[in-house]
Amino acid sequence: MSSLLKLNQVEAFIQKFHILHDISFEVPKGGATVLLGRNGAGKTTTLRTIMGLNQVTKGSVTYKDTNIGNLHTHHIANKGIGYVPEGQGIFGGLTVGENMRVAMKKEDETTTKRMEWILELFPDLKKFWNKPGGQLSGGQKQMLAIARAYVNENDLLLIDEPSKGLAPIIVDKVTESIQQMKEQTTILLVEQNFVMASKIADQFHIIDNGQTVHSGQMEDLKNDKVIMKKYLGIS
Amino acid sequence: MNLRNVDKITWIYVAISLLLFIVPFIVTGRSMQFIIIQIFIFGIFAMSYDILLGFTGIISFGHVMFFGIGSYSTAIVMDRLEPSIGSLLVAIVIAVTLAAIVSFIVGVLTLRLKSHFYAMLTLALAGLFLVAAEKWRSVSGGNDGFTFGVPEFLRDSQNLYFVGLTAMVLIFFGLRRLTSSPFGKVLMAIRENENRIESLGYKVLHYKVIASIVSGVVASLSGVLYMLSLRFVDTSVFATDITIDVLLMTIIGGVGTLIGPIVGAGLVEFAHHWLSGLSDVHWIFERWIILYGTVYILVVIFFPLGIVGTIQSKLSTIGLKNNGPRAKK
Amino acid sequence: MTAILETKDLTIAFGGHIAVDSVSVQIPEKMFTSIIGPNGAGKTTFFNLLSGQLTPTKGSIYFKGNDITKVSTTERTRLGIGRSFQITNVFPNLTVLENVRLAVQSEAKVRYQMIAHFLHYKQFQNKAYELLEKVFLEEKKNHLAVNLSHGEKRKLEIAMLLALDTEVLLLDEPTAGMSLEEVPAIIEVIKNIKEQKERTIVLIEHKMNMIMDMSDEVLVLFNGELLARGTPNEIIENEAVQSAYLGGEYDEQLT
Amino acid sequence: DEEETSGAPEDTEETTDETTEETEGTEEPMETVKIGVLASLTGALEAYGKQTQKGFELGLDYATDGTMEIEGKKIEVIFEDTETDATVARQKAIGLLEDDEVDFLVGSSSSGDTLAVTPLAEEYERIMVVEPAVADSITGSEYNDYIFRTGRSSSQDAVAAAAAIAGEGVEIATLAPDYSFGHDGVSAFVTAAEDLGADIVHEEYADQAATDFTANIQKIIEADPDYLFVVWAGANSPWNQIADMKLQEQGIKITTGAPDIAALATMNDLVGMEGFTVYYHTLPDNEINDWLVEEHTSRYDGDVPDLFTPGGMSAALSIVEALKQTGGDTNADTLIETMEGMSFETPKGTMTFRPEDHQALQSLYSITLEESDEHDYPIPVLNRVLTPEETAPPIMNQ
Amino acid sequence: MDLIFSLFINGLATGMLIFLLAAGLTLIFGLMHVLNFAHGGLFIWGAFAGVWSYHLSNSFVLGIGVAIVTGVLLGLITEKLIIRPVYGNTIQQILITLGFMLVLQEMIKVVFGPDQKAVSPPEYLQSSFMLGDVILIKYRLFIIAVGILIFLIATFILKRTRIGLIVRAGVMDQEMVQSLGINIKLVFMSVFMVGSALAALSGMLHAPYSGVIYAEMGLEFSILAFIVVVIGGMGSFTGSLLAAILVGLAQAFMAYYVPSLSLAVNMLLMVVVLIFRPQGLFKVKE
Numbered sequence A: 001m002s003s004l005l006k007l008n009q010v011e012a013f014i015q016k017f018h019i020l021h022d023i024s025f026e027v028p029k030g031g032a033t034v035l036l037g038r039n040g041a042g043k044t045t046t047l048r049t050i051m052g053l054n055q056v057t058k059g060s061v062t063y064k065d066t067n068i069g070n071l072h073t074h075h076i077a078n079k080g081i082g083y084v085p086e087g088q089g090i091f092g093g094l095t096v097g098e099n100m101r102v103a104m105k106k107e108d109e110t111t112t113k114r115m116e117w118i119l120e121l122f123p124d125l126k127k128f129w130n131k132p133g134g135q136l137s138g139g140q141k142q143m144l145a146i147a148r149a150y151v152n153e154n155d156l157l158l159i160d161e162p163s164k165g166l167a168p169i170i171v172d173k174v175t176e177s178i179q180q181m182k183e184q185t186t187i188l189l190v191e192q193n194f195v196m197a198s199k200i201a202d203q204f205h206i207i208d209n210g211q212t213v214h215s216g217q218m219e220d221l222k223n224d225k226v227i228m229k230k231y232l233g234i235s
Numbered sequence B: 001m002n003l004r005n006v007d008k009i010t011w012i013y014v015a016i017s018l019l020l021f022i023v024p025f026i027v028t029g030r031s032m033q034f035i036i037i038q039i040f041i042f043g044i045f046a047m048s049y050d051i052l053l054g055f056t057g058i059i060s061f062g063h064v065m066f067f068g069i070g071s072y073s074t075a076i077v078m079d080r081l082e083p084s085i086g087s088l089l090v091a092i093v094i095a096v097t098l099a100a101i102v103s104f105i106v107g108v109l110t111l112r113l114k115s116h117f118y119a120m121l122t123l124a125l126a127g128l129f130l131v132a133a134e135k136w137r138s139v140s141g142g143n144d145g146f147t148f149g150v151p152e153f154l155r156d157s158q159n160l161y162f163v164g165l166t167a168m169v170l171i172f173f174g175l176r177r178l179t180s181s182p183f184g185k186v187l188m189a190i191r192e193n194e195n196r197i198e199s200l201g202y203k204v205l206h207y208k209v210i211a212s213i214v215s216g217v218v219a220s221l222s223g224v225l226y227m228l229s230l231r232f233v234d235t236s237v238f239a240t241d242i243t244i245d246v247l248l249m250t251i252i253g254g255v256g257t258l259i260g261p262i263v264g265a266g267l268v269e270f271a272h273h274w275l276s277g278l279s280d281v282h283w284i285f286e287r288w289i290i291l292y293g294t295v296y297i298l299v300v301i302f303f304p305l306g307i308v309g310t311i312q313s314k315l316s317t318i319g320l321k322n323n324g325p326r327a328k329k
Numbered sequence C: 001m002t003a004i005l006e007t008k009d010l011t012i013a014f015g016g017h018i019a020v021d022s023v024s025v026q027i028p029e030k031m032f033t034s035i036i037g038p039n040g041a042g043k044t045t046f047f048n049l050l051s052g053q054l055t056p057t058k059g060s061i062y063f064k065g066n067d068i069t070k071v072s073t074t075e076r077t078r079l080g081i082g083r084s085f086q087i088t089n090v091f092p093n094l095t096v097l098e099n100v101r102l103a104v105q106s107e108a109k110v111r112y113q114m115i116a117h118f119l120h121y122k123q124f125q126n127k128a129y130e131l132l133e134k135v136f137l138e139e140k141k142n143h144l145a146v147n148l149s150h151g152e153k154r155k156l157e158i159a160m161l162l163a164l165d166t167e168v169l170l171l172d173e174p175t176a177g178m179s180l181e182e183v184p185a186i187i188e189v190i191k192n193i194k195e196q197k198e199r200t201i202v203l204i205e206h207k208m209n210m211i212m213d214m215s216d217e218v219l220v221l222f223n224g225e226l227l228a229r230g231t232p233n234e235i236i237e238n239e240a241v242q243s244a245y246l247g248g249e250y251d252e253q254l255t
Numbered sequence D: 001d002e003e004e005t006s007g008a009p010e011d012t013e014e015t016t017d018e019t020t021e022e023t024e025g026t027e028e029p030m031e032t033v034k035i036g037v038l039a040s041l042t043g044a045l046e047a048y049g050k051q052t053q054k055g056f057e058l059g060l061d062y063a064t065d066g067t068m069e070i071e072g073k074k075i076e077v078i079f080e081d082t083e084t085d086a087t088v089a090r091q092k093a094i095g096l097l098e099d100d101e102v103d104f105l106v107g108s109s110s111s112g113d114t115l116a117v118t119p120l121a122e123e124y125e126r127i128m129v130v131e132p133a134v135a136d137s138i139t140g141s142e143y144n145d146y147i148f149r150t151g152r153s154s155s156q157d158a159v160a161a162a163a164a165i166a167g168e169g170v171e172i173a174t175l176a177p178d179y180s181f182g183h184d185g186v187s188a189f190v191t192a193a194e195d196l197g198a199d200i201v202h203e204e205y206a207d208q209a210a211t212d213f214t215a216n217i218q219k220i221i222e223a224d225p226d227y228l229f230v231v232w233a234g235a236n237s238p239w240n241q242i243a244d245m246k247l248q249e250q251g252i253k254i255t256t257g258a259p260d261i262a263a264l265a266t267m268n269d270l271v272g273m274e275g276f277t278v279y280y281h282t283l284p285d286n287e288i289n290d291w292l293v294e295e296h297t298s299r300y301d302g303d304v305p306d307l308f309t310p311g312g313m314s315a316a317l318s319i320v321e322a323l324k325q326t327g328g329d330t331n332a333d334t335l336i337e338t339m340e341g342m343s344f345e346t347p348k349g350t351m352t353f354r355p356e357d358h359q360a361l362q363s364l365y366s367i368t369l370e371e372s373d374e375h376d377y378p379i380p381v382l383n384r385v386l387t388p389e390e391t392a393p394p395i396m397n398q
Numbered sequence E: 001m002d003l004i005f006s007l008f009i010n011g012l013a014t015g016m017l018i019f020l021l022a023a024g025l026t027l028i029f030g031l032m033h034v035l036n037f038a039h040g041g042l043f044i045w046g047a048f049a050g051v052w053s054y055h056l057s058n059s060f061v062l063g064i065g066v067a068i069v070t071g072v073l074l075g076l077i078t079e080k081l082i083i084r085p086v087y088g089n090t091i092q093q094i095l096i097t098l099g100f101m102l103v104l105q106e107m108i109k110v111v112f113g114p115d116q117k118a119v120s121p122p123e124y125l126q127s128s129f130m131l132g133d134v135i136l137i138k139y140r141l142f143i144i145a146v147g148i149l150i151f152l153i154a155t156f157i158l159k160r161t162r163i164g165l166i167v168r169a170g171v172m173d174q175e176m177v178q179s180l181g182i183n184i185k186l187v188f189m190s191v192f193m194v195g196s197a198l199a200a201l202s203g204m205l206h207a208p209y210s211g212v213i214y215a216e217m218g219l220e221f222s223i224l225a226f227i228v229v230v231i232g233g234m235g236s237f238t239g240s241l242l243a244a245i246l247v248g249l250a251q252a253f254m255a256y257y258v259p260s261l262s263l264a265v266n267m268l269l270m271v272v273v274l275i276f277r278p279q280g281l282f283k284v285k286e
């Protein structure tokens, strides 16, 4: 299986702090991969490093067989990588519609179609189309952040904790939408909601203290009590 | 940080202050003493600005109004009464009272206006003071200004030096205490996140107003000293240029450090003195102001947090590393 | 049982949008009340009204029988209503310890002390440290809050709220984004507070198992209105709640 | 900030000089007379400061025939830049007095700088020759015995202006910047003009930094005077708006003090204006001026001396003359005694320090602005010389 | 009536001139939130370079062209060397741009000499004509026209393209904008260059208006521009236009009716506006 994205012994610093020590994993084309780990393990930092928001100080990040480790963020994004950041990254002063417009790379028919699909998925966004993003509720912001990533045609989607702050009913919807997305796009997910993660992901990697410590198929993990307990605290 | 540690720093400051008391016996040139006195004066003024900018996060473009209030109170009292220590005290009382009243009002306005809007409003208020000084010519002497005498004792440059230094040292230790008190910690929190502090049970407005008053009063004292050193007043004591100067001193030294503004004042005064002196050396330095401007640019590039701020943060990261917050198991 | 907090006809409109619509509830003293509801139902807004961040367009709020509708945020905190925030809201360039210490200091009512050095208040430092231990954040005490990971910031939020030691604790999705292993521990902390110190707790959460496990009573908000209230079991059985919130046969209901 | 210059002329000059020897012992290292000159050598008033500086240097050269010696003493000059900042001026002055131990102070380009320094002259008992600061208070309310002014004062300007245009029944309006300089100038003018029988029909003050003067000019049009007397200084000026508003076409004649050459260039629309000036190089008719023009032109690339150049020269000439008369004695009391009432020759003719307030009485020039083929600015053409007696301002230091 | 009309038209022209001054700053300060004290430096450079070439070639249009090019180039240099390291940090911006302002201002004297320079409008824009009793100054009508033109173009561009949105988004969260595939650095640089070009253009247009240019005018006028941008409401062209006209009219009417307060008119206006509208005339959503 050819891998779409491959991290090889990646190290990264934030300012003077050494955060990522040795991150190595592959994301196969098609399907979904989830990163698991405790708070502060380095999951978010890993995604940010892939996006070029942190410098890779050692190791390599290979995407479609090219090293993207030292590219500018916008170049990386333009290679077809979409990103839903942890803090949602909503432009508070812009309306929901404007937030979407900033994200839209082109305005053609497919985009319009996607737009329709998105608004069906998150009717709240339609309802609050002209409301400043900063005034949305926490969950609505989360929806907007996901919607922004959905609107473009991407080859890879990096999604950081999509379920955070969402009502169960919306979590179901988002889960379903990611499952749909999987058909055209590869997904790399960070998620604490284990139920959701196991519904979506095919394989997992566990990060602990800035290192990838365990990998495998999601199917197997559900039954692997030892790993679950050791790294995820689930018993 | 522990007590012993803090004491060490305090001792260093005390030692430096004592050293400064010896300086006039070594540097006897009045002209150089005059420059150093200006550093004391602007050091005080810049510290007062730091209370606003560095500790409370308020940018004001009109801080000079308090300096001007201090200046005119002194000048007018000295001119109208006889130049004695008694009238100096009267002048200080008037200066402090006026500054407190004005800074109270200005401080209350921080409630309504945020960041740039507040900055511009203060610019406007200081501008109105300038216009008032210009217009009320019978009292202020207007743009031409007037000269006046000062108490005999302060006519001596050395004495003035000691008075300026003492004032600066006292104010420095006072403000340092203030900023490291529980009150000061709340100010810093306001700078960081004004909205959050309310839901911790603190009244933002009270703190801002108190900070504004402290800052205004201290600034007016620097105005008083300025007059003692200059013995001449004109409307330029309300000019925006002075706000800009003091802003620069504060930033160059490092905001939120208190000692930084003094260092900044020293650096600005000496850089100014030295660079402008270059023009006597060679005609090529006729445009020394270009070099002076370049100094500012270089400071930002090499000392992004100001001189003291940058050094402090270098030291503290070393400290943090030793503490090993993220010990790898 | 007496109500420590009570709202009457509480309403707020943002422009034309009514975010909280005539909500009248009593929050019983020393109980654990949870608020659930779809995203945008008005839960956080309701908290904002209780804590004074927002002023209602209509209706009033009573704390221990006194009308506090016009009382400021600061005063409400001092009276005994503390809250945590859904979107993390800390002091970014202060250290973790200093963040908590500010709350401890407020609780100790040392507010305008300008003369004494902070280090004379050693007990604040210790208390803050203890609280950090409770939320598993003591290792990060000297880090600037801005450098924390998301989950760590959530913990800091909780520590600050605990430090205030108010009679009422309003918790807005405290465990969102917190890792699985720590959620139970944090829940434990919250429960202990309620039981040992006899506090009143109001919690907004989307994690149903948590709600079921902890709540004495659950309020359901929907489109700004109080849709239902009852014990956790009653609520989970409620069909309206199921379709609007929990999923299942939801379909077009939300629009 | 600056105030004195451009709109009205100022300054005077004079010279004398001497190169002497007085001593016989050539072995001995020669004694020196030190002079500290304060001027704005950078900043907004830089052009004026530089004129003073050049004038002063030329003055010494002229007076000592280039030897830089007087009564057997070497003359040493130190120029300091006040940056048009009172604090800097004071600091530099202290430096000059203390560290360099100068015998004379000269300066400066701004009244504020000057007033910050004059008390030092008294304190250190050194003579200060004020040039070209114009504020009346320098020789008025802030006067002290050590101050002598070769520059003309605001009131002198005003009196000159009045002499140039006022007469029985003439109706005059004034326009001036709304600060001390403008108010001083106007009030002195009003007194002088009314003495000459004129009627002041309107006084208009405008924000000096304003972009738009049309509202002010509108009011003047409504007052419908025969003359509009403008006191102005500083780069930002109302001239082109006065032209745009067609005052001259509406029968209102403009009069003002002609400024320095750079500013004259902004007055092209005012050709035909009658006014006065402190100096323009073609106006005075005397040997010193001829020398000044020639020497200045050859030294500075063909540039003629400008508004304040002769002032700088006069300051130098007055000092040399005084030294000559005291035989090189720099004792301040002796000098004061000598200089009070002393007359000295300058590029502007004879000047005399009035004993009462030490203001140098001097000639000013009544002129008309005329177009010139050689220059891209209108040139002042002499109507008549206003004599020192005519332009003597009231004594204001009592 | 004539009087009021005359005051109005002159006030309007002043307002438009001030708007031109503030237009560049509306982008740089209002939209990008860069507290650029060197704006006045760009303004004087536009004025001096433009006037120099105008006088050399006798073509006013060429002068305008040169001013704009100067603005663009200086904008490029300024953004790359001075502003880029300090985006988002107001305190550093103050220091570095003030330093740069000193350099720019003093360099003017090195290049063009320290003297003030007289400037008059080209023949075809000179003088004035009378409409009844009202004097209409040609150059002012020209300024009004240019002001309206710039306003329309700017509004059109900001409304019709994503650029305004992207800049505002970029100010709120640079990283996120980049993550959306936008080269925000390039966008910021371009906007900064346009803002600088506007500053330089207004310097050039201002020159014949006041009849004289001098190095110190930069700081003086940039304060006016800051006032306008802030009371207009930070980043709104409509706001800046309105604020500028308000300032222009206030100056004209106060100078006529309450002359004793005309020194204070800008400041008073700002105090009044900010007390009643703490967010400026046109509140831009934060």
Ligand SMILES: Nc1ncnc2c1ncn2[C@@H]1O[C@H](COP(=O)(O)OP(=O)(O)OP(=O)(O)O)[C@@H](O)[C@H]1O
Residues within 6 Å of the ligand: A014, A015, A017, A019, A037, A038, A039, A040, A041, A042, A043, A044, A045, A046, A086, C146, C147, C148, C149, C150, C151, C152, C177, C179
């Ligand atoms: N800006 C920063 N400066 C210094 N340290 C940082 C910074 N951002 C994150 N860290 C540290 O890096 C580590 C990893 O953070 P990261 O955000 O990647 O964690 P995470 O696995 O996403 O955690 P969470 O589940 O809480 O979101 C944490 O220990 C955090 O404190």
Ligand SMILES: Nc1ncnc2c1ncn2[C@@H]1O[C@H](COP(=O)(O)OP(=O)(O)OP(=O)(O)O)[C@@H](O)[C@H]1O
Residues within 6 Å of the ligand: A128, A135, A136, A137, A138, A139, A140, A165, A167, C014, C017, C019, C037, C038, C039, C040, C041, C042, C043, C044, C045, C046, C086
């Ligand atoms: N300041 C505001 N201005 C305008 N509308 C607002 C504001 N705050 C909240 N709203 C709107 O009010 C509604 C309720 O928001 P609220 O934040 O209370 O929802 P919530 O129940 O907490 O949702 P979530 O579970 O997503 O956090 C939302 O539609 C939101 O867009």
Ligand SMILES: [Mg+2]
Residues within 6 Å of the ligand: A043, A044, A045, A086, C149, C150, C151
């Ligand atoms: Mg994370």
Ligand SMILES: [Mg+2]
Residues within 6 Å of the ligand: A137, A138, A139, C043, C044, C045, C086
């Ligand atoms: Mg919420």
